[in-house]
Amino acid sequence: MRRLNLVTTRAEQRRQTEARILTAARELFGEHGFDRTTVRMVATRAGSDPGLVMRYFGSKEKLFAQAASIPPDGAIEGSPAEIAEQLIAALTGKLAEEPAAALAALRAMFSHPEAAAEVRTAMTAQQRQIAEQLPGDDALIRSGVLGALTLGLVISRHLVRLDGFDVPPDQLMAIAGPLIEELVKDERAARHPSLAAPTR
Amino acid sequence: MRRLNLVTTRAEQRRQTEARILTAARELFGEHGFDRTTVRMVATRAGSDPGLVMRYFGSKEKLFAQAASIPPDGAIEGSPAEIAEQLIAALTGKLAEEPAAALAALRAMFSHPEAAAEVRTAMTAQQRQIAEQLPGDDALIRSGVLGALTLGLVISRHLVRLDGFDVPPDQLMAIAGPLIEELVKDERAARHPSLAAPTR
Incomplete structure (x- = not known):
C-alpha cells in the first residue's frame, strides 16, 4: 500500500515537473527564439535542473517540438x-x-x-x-x-x-x-x- | 549634356546601391533574424556604408519592411x-x-x-x-x-x-x-x- 502510494506520487511529480518545464520552454522560446534559449534557462525558470530536462525530453530540439506542438484537436474521425x-x-x-x-x-x-x-x-x-x-x-x-x-x-x-x-x-x-x-x-x-x- | 548624363548616372547608381542593400538585407535577416542583423552588417555585405543605408531607408525597421515585402502581385482589379x-x-x-x-x-x-x-x-x-x-x-x-x-x-x-x-x-x-x-x-x-x- 505504502509502495503503491510512493509510485503514484513519483509519477504525479514527474508529470508536474514535465508540465512546468514545457510552460517555461514555451515562454522562453517565445521571448528569445530558439537559438538563444538554452536548456539551462528552461531548467532555471521551471525550478528544475538541466540534467532532468535532458532526461525527460532528450534534446533541445525535442523539447521545442513538444513545447511548440499545438495541442492535438482531439480525434478527427467520421464521415x-x-x-x-x-x-x-x-x-x-x-x-x-x-x-x-x-x-x-x-x-x-x-x-x-x-x-x-x-x-x-x-x-x-x-x-x-x-x-x-x-x-x-x-x-x-x-x-x-x-x-x-x-x-x-x-x-x-x-x-x-x-x-x-x-x-x-x-x-x-x-x-x-x-x-x-x-x-x-x-x-x-x-x-x-x-x-x-x-x-x- | 554632360550635366544630364551625370544626373542620370547618379540616379542609376542610387537605384543599384538600393538594390544591393535590399538583397544584402534579405539574406542577412534570413540568416540571422531581425535582432542580430545590424545596419552595419547589411552595409558591409552591400559594399556600402551604414550612413548611406540609413539615409536611403530611414531605419532598420523600414529597411526590413522593404526587404520583407513580398513583391506586389501587380494591379489586382476587374470583375x-x-x-x-x-x-x-x-x-x-x-x-x-x-x-x-x-x-x-x-x-x-x-x-x-x-x-x-x-x-x-x-x-x-x-x-x-x-x-x-x-x-x-x-x-x-x-x-x-x-x-x-x-x-x-x-x-x-x-x-x-x-x-x-x-x-x-x-x-x-x-x-x-x-x-x-x-x-x-x-x-x-x-x-x-x-x-x-x-x-x-
Missing part, C-alpha cells in the same frame, strides 16, 4: 461531414482564444529550420490521419490545404492582425467554414467545371 | 472572375518558385513583432485594395481570408513542406483555385444552406 464539423469546431476555438504559448513557439519555429522540421512532423501526422478518412485520390493534398488554411487564418488573426479579422470567430467561420466543407468532400470537380476546362 | 484569375496566377507563381528572399524575411518577421507590424501594413494594403472591388458586406473579411489562404499555402509548401505538397503547382491549384473563386463571389450563402441553419 466527411463529421470531420468538417470537428475541424470547424477546432478552428473556431483557435480563432476565439489566442493560443499564446503555441504562437510564441510558432514564432521561434520560423527562425529555426531544425525546429520547423519537428513541427512538420506533428503537422503531417494530423494531415495523414485526416487524409486516410477522406474520399478521393487527392485526399492527402486536400487534407494539407485544410492544414494550410488553418495555419494561415491563425497567423493572420493573431500574428499579422489583418484588417476586419478582429470580429467574433463565428463571422470568420461563416466564410472559412464552407471552404472546409468543400475540402472534405470529393465533389468539387463536379461543381467547378472550370477544373475540367481551365481556360474557360 | 470578381478577373480578380480570381489574377489571384490564381499570382499564387501559382508563388507556389512554383520558392521566393527565397521573401521567405527568409518572413522567418525573421515571426520572431520580431515590430517587423511584423511593417509587414502587416503591406498585407492589409493589398487586402483593402482587393476588398474595394468585391461585392458583399463581408468583402474585407473575404479578402483577408484570401490573403490568409495564400500565406498558409506558401508557408506549408516552402517552409513546413507538408506531405504531398511537393507536386506541380497546378495540382495544388486544382484544389485551392476553386476556393479562391468561391471567396471572390458573394453567392456562398446561397450555395451553402448550412450557413443559414448551422445546426443542420
